[in-house]
Amino acid sequence: MNRLTVMRRLDTRLLLLALPALVFFCAFWLLPMARLAQVAAGGPRGIAAYAAVITDANYFSSLVSTLLLSIAVTLVTLVIAGIAGLFLGRNTFFGKRVLVSMLTFPLAFPGVVVGFMVIMLAGRQGLIGSVTDTLFGYPLVFAYSMAGLFLGYLYFSIPRVILTVMAAVEKLDPALEEAARSLGASPWQVLRDVVIPGLKPALISAGAISFATSMGAFGTAFTLATNINVLPITIYTEFTNYANFSLAAALSLVLGMITWIALAIARTLAGSTVAAAA
């Protein structure tokens, strides 16, 4: 048996091993997605359905509010989780393990449960409401609105970003900061010029994941109120309440493109390390 035959046999074997997963993927994802694209273009608007998210004022406002919400969630999460993650990655102290396991627990919560956590905090019988009622005689209730959704997506994203930042901090080279300090840099300068650039790949990838989940998430909004004006809810309503299949299909494909592009850009910017993170 010569070398070429051996190679060819290996290739055939590898192809056979990969085949079941590829067949499954084609049958249950690629083909259905192709149908989705076809249905999207086959409605009364034709191919223009894809542009409806920009041309139709209702969908456009839904898109804009979803984008603004997701950007705000991403930025606030990066600041909060950046501070906490940097602190936890840098310091060892009594009780740190307890704090870290508290952060890990909510990672497994589905969006519906996150929504319920928001209701527990800011709902009609929530903590914030009863505290403000006792203090000011007026219960502050904001769970069932965009503000509640914002809180829910923070709840969802913060633990993920903290753990990513912690892992990245442990890989930073302390000698660089030492050098910056010995050259007379202030703590703020060290943070701005050494630490944050070092964490940039982790921050970009974690931020992209937080953005993409906030754009496409459905469970939290669904639990809080079904009339919050975000794109996933709009798509759901078009599909189930109005049986407007082509428009729901077009909007969900546009939404999918946005989240996919956000993740792809982050991967390019942050280098190959993000590949393993997603």
Added chain:
Amino acid sequence: MSLRSRSRFIAQLAFTVLVCLFLIVPVVLSVLAGLSQNFFIGIRSGLTLRWIVEVWSLYADTIFLSLGIALACLAVTLVLGVPIAYALARKPGRATRLIEELLVLPVAVPGLATALALILFYGEWRGFRGSWTFILVGHVLFTLPFMVRSVLAVMAAIDLATLEEAAASVGAGFVQRFLDVIIPNARGGILAGALMVVTLSVGEFNITWMLHTPLTKTIPVGLADSYASSRLEIGSAYTVVFFVMIVPLLIAMQWLSRDRKAPKMLVDEA
């Protein structure tokens, strides 16, 4: 420690504790609500298991269905995922990266889109549409990339070709090599992937909500139901049941990742 760096330490610690409280206080509240007679009155009203019992009588079937789907999903992702991970690890290159990218698409694209696509394509097949296997398909699409990546990460770090050559030189055929050499060497990745698959499947909502029928409700679907229609105590008790189910999975995951550091569970869904 100087006074300044000490006060900086304390400020950062306080901030981090506040963040943890934000995450944990609602969990504690829902446990209290699920176990107290009347949440509005508080613990003073007395502790009880009656809400848990009520959840069991209302939603026991969702718990069994979720466990069944999670185990079936694990079986399918093992059978599909481990072989393809091996194939990808043995032949790194452009085609391999493309396949990896493709497999991740159901995670990168919102579950809503995947679910709509499945309904539009297979909705006419009534028997399939109404069965739990329809939900299983959605869960496999969503969890398969996690299994593949987890196994691939481990396999890429070991020298498969040399291991296999050694095994082949003592006369082991491919099946024997795969089962006795490759799988045992990749077991860390397989185990981590398995835990992730089960955890994600038990919590999956975005796809499942669209694919479920009144007869095929999983735990997250039941939770959404109870939040919308039951009193707060029942929704809370149901949430407590969910917590109790995922805690062992999370502990196992943490224990497993202790010697491998990087947190793996980064993307899922809201």
